[in-house]
Amino acid sequence: MEPTSPGELWAAVHAERARLAEDLAGLDDAQWAEPSLCERWTVEDVVAHLTAAASTGRVRWLRSVLGARFDFDRHNQRRLEEHRGATPAETLRRFRAVAGSTVAPSKDTAAWLGEVVVHGQDVRRPLGLPRTPPTEAVTAVARFFAGRDFAVPSRSAAAGLRLVATDGPFASGSGPLVSGTTLALTMALAGRAAYCDDLTGEGVPILRSRCSPA
Structure with a gap:
């Protein structure tokens, strides 16, 4: 949950x-x-x-x-x-x-x-450590990031894009599609360009261009 x-x-x-x-x-x-x-x-x-x-x-x-x-x-x-x-x-x-x-x-x-x-x-x-956080926990972070610029400009990164998780309920926004795991979407919203490699959709180049060194 x-x-x-x-x-x-x-x-x-x-x-x-x-x-x-x-x-x-x-x-x-x-x-x-x-x-x-x-x-x-x-x-x-x-x-x-x-x-x-x-x-x-x-x-x-x-x-x-x-x-x-x-x-x-x-x-x-x-x-x-x-x-x-x-x-x-x-x-x-x-x-x-x-x-x-x-x-x-x-x-x-x-x-x-x-x-x-x-x-x-x-x-x-x-x-190369394989563990990832539970999708339920990451979903809470994704919702926060999509709704607010706080420690990272995540809401700005999401602006004008349709974000859809492939492994959970998270979905946000409208515009060119970006889809992938909840974790990949969250990390990209946090500015980690490496995770854009794990995403698909016509909006990925836009999101990648908004990533910057952490």
């Missing part, structure tokens, strides 16, 4: 963090240093970023953004460095420690589910 209430969404967040931590447990140091789909970040950087996101409430987030003079790249890099361990094993331990956290900069719980869904695939795909 697709999570919709705050409690259901947080349960999905916690489950996805736990699954990701499990997938990462067997990595060697070289894999931790692999580039992620967030082109400027390694796998370890992405995990540290997720730890920061689960550790930063609204007041602390605002202070950090103000301290970075609204440079969100600088803000994210500072928080990432704060939560990265001295070794990959320590970075993973820190991530595991916040897996059940409900701390977040805002009450947009679907966005924080999107955070772990998208960044989870940012590291799984380059590493």
Whole structure:
């Protein structure tokens, strides 16, 4: 069942963090240093970023953004460095420690589910890790992304396109068709051009042109 209430969404967040931590447990140091789909970040950087996101409430987030003079790249890099361990094993331990956290900069719980869904695939795909999040959880993220520009300009990416999932109930918009799995659509809306390769339809070139380096 697709999570919709705050409690259901947080349960999905916690489950996805736990699954990701499990997938990462067997990595060697070289894999931790692999580039992620967030082109400027390694796998370890992405995990540290997720730890920061689960550790930063609204007041602390605002202070950090103000301290970075609204440079969100600088803000994210500072928080990432704060939560990265001295070794990959320590970075993973820190991530595991916040897996059940409900701390977040805002009450947009679907966005924080999107955070772990998208960044989870940012590291799984380059590493060839096969696990994908449940379609029900990803559907909640897809609906949020199609309806709102938040951490990523996803609504803008979807504008003027008809998005249709082939593995679930998600469908949105009107215009040239883009179809594929709910996960592929969600990742493309998050700007991950690699996932456009998994989509079909006359609208794919348009969506691809709206993807940018993460």
